[in-house]
Structures are given as structure tokens and as C-alpha cells.
Amino acid sequence: MTTSPSQIWRDIGRVLLSLGLGAAGGALFAYLRMPLPWMVGAAFVTTSVALTGVKLKMSKRLQFAMIVVLGVMLGSAFSPETLRDAVRWLGSFAGVVLYVMVIGGCTLLYLYRKKGYSLPTAFFSSAPGGFSDMVILGAEMGADVRVISLIHSVRIFFVVLSIPFGFRFFLGYEPTGFGVPGPSLASLTMADLAILMVCAVAGYWVAKMMRLPAPIFTGPILLSAAFHLGGLTDASPPAILIAVAQVVLGTSIGCRFTGYKLRDILRTMVTGGLVAMAMLVTALVFALVLEKLTGLPFPALLLALSPGGMAEMSLISLAMNVDIAFVSSHHLGRIFVVVMVAPLVFHFLSKLSALAVENPKNGD
Numbered sequence: 001m002t003t004s005p006s007q008i009w010r011d012i013g014r015v016l017l018s019l020g021l022g023a024a025g026g027a028l029f030a031y032l033r034m035p036l037p038w039m040v041g042a043a044f045v046t047t048s049v050a051l052t053g054v055k056l057k058m059s060k061r062l063q064f065a066m067i068v069v070l071g072v073m074l075g076s077a078f079s080p081e082t083l084r085d086a087v088r089w090l091g092s093f094a095g096v097v098l099y100v101m102v103i104g105g106c107t108l109l110y111l112y113r114k115k116g117y118s119l120p121t122a123f124f125s126s127a128p129g130g131f132s133d134m135v136i137l138g139a140e141m142g143a144d145v146r147v148i149s150l151i152h153s154v155r156i157f158f159v160v161l162s163i164p165f166g167f168r169f170f171l172g173y174e175p176t177g178f179g180v181p182g183p184s185l186a187s188l189t190m191a192d193l194a195i196l197m198v199c200a201v202a203g204y205w206v207a208k209m210m211r212l213p214a215p216i217f218t219g220p221i222l223l224s225a226a227f228h229l230g231g232l233t234d235a236s237p238p239a240i241l242i243a244v245a246q247v248v249l250g251t252s253i254g255c256r257f258t259g260y261k262l263r264d265i266l267r268t269m270v271t272g273g274l275v276a277m278a279m280l281v282t283a284l285v286f287a288l289v290l291e292k293l294t295g296l297p298f299p300a301l302l303l304a305l306s307p308g309g310m311a312e313m314s315l316i317s318l319a320m321n322v323d324i325a326f327v328s329s330h331h332l333g334r335i336f337v338v339v340m341v342a343p344l345v346f347h348f349l350s351k352l353s354a355l356a357v358e359n360p361k362n363g364d
Contacts, residue, residue, distance in 0.1 A: 022251030046254025075224020129338030154272030192235035
């Protein structure tokens with residue numbers, strides 16, 4: 001089915017409107033010296049506008065391009081010293097796996113037993129994996145994709161807004177205003193730009209051929225990390241591009257609420273908010289315990305465990321001057337675990353549920 005020219009122009013207009021709102025929100029939050037202003041401001045304004053019924057839209061190609069940029073940027077945080085430090089991270093990696101098991105199981109019971117969601121919907125709404133991965137897997141298993149999308153959207157929105165403010169008010173983080181950490185475009189050589197481009201393009205295609213989860217993100221991270229670990233370059237994407245990526249990501253969060261009206265989805269949004277709060281509080285507890293057990297810094301552990309999107313949490317770590325390699329590698333591990341294990345666990349639970357229906361216990 002071909003798209004008419006008028007529809008194409010309407011879509012372009014909605015994308016430009018969305019980006020304009022996102023940029024305005026980012027600029028406003030930067031002016032007010034809010035934490036992580038370009039992403040948080042864009043997400044707040046576009047979400048508020050989308051819930052009034054305005055049809056917003058994000059270009060998938062632009063979003064993917066910015067995710068690739070972030071992947072290359074995150075990979076550039078790795079260095080030869082990272083391999084030495086990684087030995088100290090084994091305990092925190094184990095903590096992430098345990099966190100996923102605990103919070104995923106508790107949330108599943110809450111959504112399935114208390115809220116009455118179907119098993120597929122409850123399971124893929126509770127699994128703290130990547131947004132797109134959980135929606136795709138849930139659709140294949142017969143879940144209500146609309147509920148999954150909304151709960152995960154609320155989760156990411158809640159975490160992205162609350163974490164930076166928590167850092168500001170409780171950990172003394174001071175926002176930098178309009179500035180974004182990163183080198184200037186003029187400081188990068190042509191050789192640096194060429195290497196970063198290779199990491200972006202080749203990383204994606206190699207990850208796609210290897211069928212890695214979220215290849216648009218994991219591929220550039222891994223190839224960029226390989227180049228930086230090998231000492232071939234120490235360059236990273238320029239600050240202006242990172243600022244644009246923040247606006248695009250924040251805007252894409254808000255665009256996920258397009259088509260929803262607040263009065264129609266308020267109950268599901270409250271459920272998603274409670275789930276996000278429970279996940280964040282559990283992450284806080286795990287971070288405090290792991291700090292005592294491993295000696296690793298609490299801010300890095302909290303960001304590594306927080307149930308936001310990998311790209312979003314990595315951007316927050318950049319803004320908060322927290323070890324990006326530590327945070328991104330832990331979120332990458334979380335997504336690998338969830339994406340690989342979730343279908344197996346779901347099939348096991350489905351069989352148990354089917355057996356329980358076939359063989360109910362006799363009452364007195």
C-alpha cells in the first residue's frame with residue numbers, strides 16, 4: 001500500500017512539530033537549570049502535549065540515527081583501563097541479574113494476580129528489558145501490546161524524570177545549563193570522524209548479521225568499544241550531536257503517548273507509575289547493598305540498576321559525570337539476560353498455568 005503525498009507531508013509536519021516542541025522544552029529546562037534538560041525537557045513537554053490529543057510523530061530513521069550516535073559515544077567511554085576495572089564489576093553484574101529476577105517476579109505477580117492482566121501481558125509488562133524487545137516478544141506471545149507499550153513508556157518516563165532530580169537534590173549534582181559534555185566538532189580530525197563513522201555503520205550491520213539484541217545500539221557500542229579498548233582512537237561524537245540526540249530521544253518518549261487520552265488510560269498509567277516506583281525503590285535498595293558489598297560508588301550502581309532505557313540511563317550518566325562504561329555495560333548485560341531468558345521463562349510459566357487449569361485442586 002503506497003502512502004499518498006498529502007499523508008507524507010502531514011507526517012513530516014508532525015515530526016517537525018514534535019521536534020520543535022522537544023527542542024523548546026529542552027531549551028526551557030536548560031534555561032531553568034533543570035537536570036539533563038535537553039532530554040527531560042523534551043520528554044516532559046511532548047508527553048504533556050500528546051496527552052491533550054495532539055498527534056505527534058517521530059521519524060524512525062532519525063531516532064535510529066541518534067541511537068547509533070549514542071552507541072558510538074558510549075563505546076568511546078571504554079579504555080584499556082576498563083578491562084582492568086571490569087574484574088571489580090563481577091559482583092555488581094551478579095546484582096543486576098538478581099535484581100531482574102526479584103523485581104520481574106514481584107511485578108509479574110502484582111499485574112497477574114492483583115490487576116487481572118493475562119499472563120502474556122503481565123509477563124512482558126513486568127520484564128525490565130528493552131522497550132521494543134518486550135513489545136515485539138509480547139505481540140508474538142499474544143499479549144495486549146497497547147498495555148505493554150503504555151506501562152513501559154510510563155516506566156521510562158518516570159525514571160528519566162526522577163533520577164536527574166534525585167541526583168540534584170540528594171547527591172549535590174549541579175546542572176550546567178545549556179552546555180552538554182563532549183568535544184567540539186572543530187576538535188575532531190578527519191581520521192577521528194572516519195573511525196566513528198565506521199563504528200556506527202559497520203557496527204550496526206555486523207550486529208544485525210549476528211542477530212544480536214537491539215543491533216542498532218549494541219553494534220555501534222561494541223565496535224566503538226573495541227576501537228577504544230585497542231587504543232586506536234580516543235575520540236567521541238561532538239557535544240552538539242549529543243545534545244540533538246537528547247532532544248530526539250526525549251521527544252520520542254513523548255511521542256509514545258500519542259493516541260492516548262489521559263482520561264482513558266489514567267488507570268493503566270497509575271499502574272505503570274506504581275510499577276516504575278517499585279522498580280526504582282528496589283534498585284535503590286540493591287545499590288545501597290552492593291555499595292557495601294563491592295565498594296563501588298553508589299551513584300554508578302544506582303544508574304546501572306535503574307530501570308530506564310539503556311540509551312537514556314547512559315545519557316544521564318554522561319550528564320552526571322558517572323562512569324559511562326560501567327553504566328552502559330550493566331544495562332547491556334541486563335537487556336541480554338532479559339531478551340534471551342524471557343521467552344524461555346514465559347513458555348515454562350505458560351505450561352505451569354495450563355497444567356493448573358487442567359488439574360484444579362478439589363475443594364472441600
